[in-house]
Amino acid sequence: SKEKIALFTIFGGTGDLAKRKLYPSLYRLYKKGFLAEKFAVIGTARREWTDEYYRDIVMDSINGLAESYEHAAEFASHFYYQSHNVTDIEHYSTLKKLTETLDEKYQLEGNRLFYLAMSPNFFGIISQNLKDGLLLTDSGFNRLIIEKPFGHNYSSALELNEQIRASFAEDQIYRIDHYLGKEMVQNISAVRFANNMFESMWNNRYIDNIQITLSESLGVEERGGYYDTSGALRDMLQNHILQMVSLLAMEPPTRLHDKEIRAEKIKALQAVRLFKPEDVPHYLVRGQYGRSTVNGEHFEGYREELNVAPDSQTETFVAGKIMIDNFRWSGVPFYFRTGKRLAEKGTQIDIEFKNVPLNLFNDNSDEPLPPNVLTIYIQPTEGFSLELNTKKVGLGLETETLKLEQKHSAETTANSPEAYEKLILDCLNGDSTNFTHWDEVASSWKFVDIIRQAWDNETIDFPNYPSGSMGPIESDLLLTKDGFQWHWCP
Ligand code: NAD
Numbered sequence: 111s112k113e114k115i116a117l118f119t120i121f122g123g124t125g126d127l128a129k130r131k132l133y134p135s136l137y138r139l140y141k142k143g144f145l146a147e148k149f150a151v152i153g154t155a156r157r158e159w160t161d162e163y164y165r166d167i168v169m170d171s172i173n174g175l176a177e178s179y180e181h182a183a184e185f186a187s188h189f190y191y192q193s194h195n196v197t198d199i200e201h202y203s204t205l206k207k208l209t210e211t212l213d214e215k216y217q218l219e220g221n222r223l224f225y226l227a228m229s230p231n232f233f234g235i236i237s238q239n240l241k242d243g244l245l246l247t248d249s250g251f252n253r254l255i256i257e258k259p260f261g262h263n264y265s266s267a268l269e270l271n272e273q274i275r276a277s278f279a280e281d282q283i284y285r286i287d288h289y290l291g292k293e294m295v296q297n298i299s300a301v302r303f304a305n306n307m308f309e310s311m312w313n314n315r316y317i318d319n320i321q322i323t324l325s326e327s328l329g330v331e332e333r334g335g336y337y338d339t340s341g342a343l344r345d346m347l348q349n350h351i352l353q354m355v356s357l358l359a360m361e362p363p364t365r366l367h368d369k370e371i372r373a374e375k376i377k378a379l380q381a382v383r384l385f386k387p388e389d390v391p392h393y394l395v396r397g398q399y400g401r402s403t404v405n406g407e408h409f410e411g412y413r414e415e416l417n418v419a420p421d422s423q424t425e426t427f428v429a430g431k432i433m434i435d436n437f438r439w440s441g442v443p444f445y446f447r448t449g450k451r452l453a454e455k456g457t458q459i460d461i462e463f464k465n466v467p468l469n470l471f472n473d474n475s476d477e478p479l480p481p482n483v484l485t486i487y488i489q490p491t492e493g494f495s496l497e498l499n500t501k502k503v504g505l506g507l508e509t510e511t512l513k514l515e516q517k518h519s520a521e522t523t524a525n526s527p528e529a530y531e532k533l534i535l536d537c538l539n540g541d542s543t544n545f546t547h548w549d550e551v552a553s554s555w556k557f558v559d560i561i562r563q564a565w566d567n568e569t570i571d572f573p574n575y576p577s578g579s580m581g582p583i584e585s586d587l588l589l590t591k592d593g594f595q596w597h598w599c600p
Pocket residue numbers: 121122123124125126127128130154155156157194195196197226227228229230257258259
């Protein structure tokens with residue numbers, strides 16, 4: 111049977127993430143039979159809610175997904191609400207009682223999954239209270255899923271990790287990076303390790319450069335208060351981008367299992383060149399969006415957004431060049447850029463192959479042929495494309511670029527599992543492949559901290575890119591000075 115058996119305790123059960131992502135994902139698993147009779151969910155938060163009210167909220171959150179009202183109600187009947195202040199140790203004894211009652215009622219075999227869907231400020235205290243309040247079992251599994259951000263620099267991440275590790279072992283901790291739940295990110299391994307054509311060329315002899323773009327068209331919306339203390343570097347580079355870099359750069363693992371993959375990812379991250387503070391301006395570009403009018407629509411600048419300081423030095427854009435100092439990648443730049451209020455929303459990876467040694471097709475100029483490019487589209491549409499040079503039909507020897515493209519249909523995309531659904535199922539299976547290990551977190555913070563410190567020592571003239579562009583001009587110069595350009599130019 112594929113049925114998984116567990117009690118989920120969701121801290122922050124009244125929150126946005128729980129409603130938008132967690133309840134719908136649990137329902138999808140229920141629909142597919144991964145959750146059936148033997149599961150229960152305790153939602154906790156400070157508010158005083160009844161079970162009935164909570165179940166209504168859960169039903170609302172799966173509205174549109176549900177097979178029928180009865181099916182949704184049956185699902186929701188597994189949900190229980192417990193008002194709870196996470197800092198109050200007394201409250202954990204009430205929680206323990208409910209946990210034990212449900213464990214028995216649903217025959218949950220002592221399997222416990224704790225999901226911390228609330229501010230990371232509370233991760234340490236919750237972990238400690240779960241242990242001190244005797245909520246961890248000896249009979250089943252104890253697993254902890256935690257949300258980002260994991261610290262705001264290396265030392266705070268280390269401190270947080272030590273707090274959590276006092277109650278949970280590394281292999282019980284599942285640190286979410288929802289990018290790792292995306293189908294196409296997981297597909298990076300398939301592209302590489304299932305196609306000899308690519309794997310044999312996956313190195314500095316054949317690849318010229320790799321470009322990763324995570325572009326958002328929206329601004330900070332109502333998250334200005336949080337974002338202004340974070341910025342693009344911490345919000346995107348430390349986790350999502352470095353995770354993608356490690357998947358692209360790692361050596362082939364001996365098996366596609368969590369321990370083996372993780373070991374290779376960590377080795378790749380440890381080979382990422384750490385910059386000296388004085389090198390930072392040569393490798394990194396930061397930006398902040400300013401006001402502009404695009405197609406008649408007016409956009410405010412970042413500094414005019416709600417809860418953002420009018421002289422904010424927070425970057426809403428970062429681009430950079432990562433170098434990996436190992437045999438496979440020596441000399442190959444991994445460029446990345448990410449930002450808000452850019453021209454188009456989308457995430458894609460472009461892999462540019464080296465040119466043929468000589469262009470035989472152009473007698474009159476030294477123009478090289480366009481490079482072969484493999485593109486992995488991650489969102490909003492998933493798919494691939496491969497650009498090849500072919501002969502133009504006609505008498506001459508002119509070439510043109512042929513783009514072989516496969517993008518998943520809207521239907522396939524709609525039916526593909528949600529990132530959170532996949533990740534929750536992975537956790538139920540005890541598979542940590544798509545979660546971040548502490549060693550990965552540590553390496554990436556060390557890389558990011560150097561950049562942050564260099565930037566904090568120097569004020570910059572913001573804003574420096576208009577809303578609706580692809581970032582500051584320096585982002586383009588970063589590549590042109592190496593003889594490249596961004597492949598994706600919306
Ligand atoms: P939220 O503010 O909507 O919810 C926070 C929850 O914590 C609420 O249920 C609140 O009642 C509860 N809470 C706060 N203080 C408490 C206390 N002392 N005792 C008990 N409960 C308390 O936040 P959110 O957007 O759901 O985000 C939760 C976590 O998920 C954060 O770490 C966030 O960074 C992360 N995250 C959220 C999203 C998203 O889409 N919302 C995406 C990625 C990561």
